[in-house]
Amino acid sequence: MPRPFYLESREMNLFAEIKTLVLENLNVLVTEGVLPAGLNYANVAVEPPRDALHGDMATNAAMVLAKPAKMKPRDIADALAVKLAEDPRILSADVAGPGFLNLRLDPVLWFDIVTDALSKGADFGRSNMGEGRKINVEFVSVNPTGPLHVGHTRGAVFGDALAGLLDFAGYNVTREYYINDGGAQVDVLARSAYERYREANGLEPEIVEGLYPGDYLIPVGEALKEKYGDSLIDQPESVWLEDLREFSTEMMMDLIRSDLKLLGVTMDVFFSEKSLYGTGKIEAALANLDAKGLIYEGVLPPPKGKLPDGWEAREQTLFKSTEHGDDVDRPIKKSDGGWTYFAPDIAYHYDKIERGFDELIDVLGADHGGYVKRMKAAVSALSDGKIPLDIKLCQLVRLYKNGKPFKMSKRAGTFVLLRDVVEQVGPDVTRFIMLTRKNDAPLDFDLAKALEQSKDNPVFYVQYAHARVNSVLKKAVEAGLKVDDETLANADLTLLAHPAELGLAQKLAEWPRLLETAAKTHEPHRIAFYLYELASEFHALQHLGKIEPEMRFIQPDKRAQSTARIALIRAVAVAIAAGLGILGVTPAKEMR
RNA sequence: GCACCCGUAGCUCAGCUGGAUAGAGCGCUGCCCUCCGAAGGCAGAGGUCACGCGUUCGAAUCGCGUCGGGUGCACCA
Known part of the structure; x- marks a missing residue:
């Protein structure tokens, strides 16, 4: 025809x-x-x-x-x-x-989406919306002082999925991690590692209050012994602090990188905060602001309402962030002349702008809410309002096991590590579940449910639909049908007339549009929800075949019709695979 | 006290940036396997979209206010 x-x-x-x-x-x-x-x-x-x-x-x-x-x-x-x-x-x-x-x-229009899906395959729905614009997604950026825990996992998954989504929508995406290796927390790390180094040399470690007690530093101590022998024992801090800072930061970053790898997250850039110091970068960023009249020496007004204990007026170097939407101006230098943490952050974002990004995204934990306005103000000021910065805050993850709050009794603390979760339930399940909530809504993660093979588990439900299509394809081959994508793409889709088939095609037709909406709003969770709905419609259609045998996908005596139906469900599988691919989840060929 | 996020079915949450009778899962009720995977499907009950004004042809969605919950709040990162 x-x-x-x-x-x-x-x-x-x-x-x-x-x-x-x-x-x-x-x-x-x-x-x-x-x-x-x-x-x-x-x-x-x-x-x-x-x-x-x-x-x-x-x-x-x-x-x-x-x-x-x-x-x-x-x-x-x-x-x-x-x-x-x-x-x-x-x-x-x-x-x-x-x-x-x-x-x-004309129903033919709807079914044409099937042909489109089959010919594009993994690229089904790919958009040119971003027009190749350079976008930087900064996420994780956990202090290099220990392994990642579940809270970090959400940010890691969200950021990576968002990056995948933007890539699919035609942006030129850079995944970036900002290493906070310049602050006092790295001194604490170095001192903690030193105690483990002493321990490795057979001495009793003195892990006083304020140091990091975690076991994960024991290997650092051993590696230090490997490198320095006992030469640092009883030496003053001035001798070893700088070396240990560097050494243990490096090892912590290796640890973090391996955690991320478990999740399937790979960064394009690791940017060191330290590289901003002594290189004129902070000064350059602030000079940019100064030239715009946004830097001044002044005294901040006291906070409204109750005064914090010990509040006193101080003269500091301030950034006039109020001119770019912030509530109060922000200090960039302490009264002793040192930089505040905000100064390198400004310089870091200035560096991103200088690297030519057209858009910036920061993925942060919800506890950074107070930081949003000032950072947006800084980027707005530095780029003259030309570079948009979107800050996505990820809410807490509440861990459960069989409906009960779950805490891990680590000797060192009660936090649960990313590694523990991923090793238990696998990266695919972890990733998908982390995306079944909007980023700014809290998320319940039930370890038992995550492993369950039932429709209570959304990951399974979507994977099951994909596996079922695969299974039908196998049966079709046994029945002597050709089911390669090229054959299916040429199927006579006018043979699809049932309302449920039309409904499924219409659902498929939403995909390109949904993808663009998700990319525009920076909301990868929309994909997870869509895939669930698509899977649901597919399961319903499959079930129709149990009630009405003539609705079964494979009709032994009607080859053309069978081919058309298989084309339709194969298109569903293509969409699921494409969607899961964006989220970084591997589609299952079969369930076990 | 200020700022940000949230308030939708008994519970956990979606709601396509303003559209028609507000959706899904869990839980509850009742159905459907001589097998393309029942690891599923169908149907039913259940909601003053926190509350009040406003914007307009039209509001869960936008604005203002109130109440309730979470988070963060000067030279700490």
């Missing part, structure tokens, strides 16, 4: 396509004098109606334009309906309610 002309080559975002059609016809109405010229179409939307009975798609054009055009919504809708109905893609256009225009599309 020859394909209608309008299917030959086109952008596969059906929603965008129909919107274009609507806009074109609005212009026709303008040239015909029905509508006045100069209307703003910005608010015209083409969306799937909430209730499928209303049609395949709906547009609000008439209602949005009624006021500026000084016309009744229904008059516009009626005129537009006549025009749209002339297009071969539109089976019917009906005006409803206050002026909604409900469109019924």
Whole structure:
């Protein structure tokens, strides 16, 4: 059967396509004098109606334009309906309610998404939205003083999935980790490591209050013994502190890198805070701000309400962040003349800007909420408002086991390590579950449920759909059908007529659009939810075959129909694989 | 006291940046296997979208205010 002309080559975002059609016809109405010229179409939307009975798609054009055009919504809708109905893609256009225009599309249009999925494979849904713009996603950035724990895991997964999403949406993405190796916490690390070094030399370690007690420093102590023998024993701090800072930071970063690797996260850049000191970088960033008149010597007003204990007015070097949306100006130098932590942070972001990024994203823990405005102010000031900085805060992870709060009784503390979780449930499950909540909502992670093979476990449910398709493909081959993607891409999809099949195709058609929304809003969790819904529709269709045997995918005596149905479900598997791929989860070929 | 986040079904949460009768999972009720994976599916009950104003053709969604919960709040990173 020859394909209608309008299917030959086109952008596969059906929603965008129909919107274009609507806009074109609005212009026709303008040239015909029905509508006045100069209307703003910005608010015209083409969306799937909430209730499928209303049609395949709906547009609000008439209602949005009624006021500026000084016309009744229904008059516009009626005129537009006549025009749209002339297009071969539109089976019917009906005006409803206050002026909604409900469109019924040629079903072939929906099923064309199947062909698209099969021909694009893993790239199904890939978008050019980002137009190759350089975007920097900074995430994890945990102090190099120990291994990653569950809280960090969420940020790591979120950042990596967001980066994958942006890559898929056509951005040029850099994954980056900022190593806080310049502050006092590294001194603490060095001193803690020194005690472990003493321990390795057979002495009793004195891990006083304020030092890091964790076991993970024992190997550092041993490595130090390896390198220095006993030459540092009883030496003053001035002799070894600088070396141990460097040495133990290095080892901690190796530890962190290996933790990230367990999760499947790989960074493109590790940026050292230390590299900002003594290199003129901080000075350069502040000079930039100073040239804009944003640096001054002054005294901050006391906090409103209760004064903190011991508050006193001090003259400091301040950044006029209030000019860029912050609540108060922020100190960049302490009263003793040293930098505050904020100064290197400014310099770091200045460096990102200098490296030519068009957009910046910081993924932080929710406890950094107070930091958002000042950092945005800094980036706004440094880039003259040209480079947007989005800061995504990840809320806490609450760990459970069988519905009960779970705490690990580590000798050193009660926190649970990333390594412990990933080794128990695997990276795929960990990643997916971490993305089943919006980043700014707290997340419950149940270790027992994560391992469960049932629909209570969303990871399993999605994986199961993928595996089931695979299983059907195998059966089809046994039945003598050809099911390679090329054969399937040429299937006669007009044989798909059942409402459930159409519904599944419509769900598939949402994918390109959903992906762009997720990328635009920096919300990878939308993908996880979509995949769950898609899997759900697939499971329902599969089940239809149990109730109505003629709805089974494989019909032994109807090869063409079987091929069409297999093409449809193979497209589902392609979408699932593509979506999981973005999230960094491996699609399962079979469940065990 | 100030700032940010949150408040949607008994519980845990979505809600496509303003659309029509607000959705899903769990839990509860009742159904569906002579097998393409029941590791599943179908149906039912269950909601003043915290509250009040406002913006407009139209608000869970946007603005302001109130209440409730979380987080962070001067030279610490």
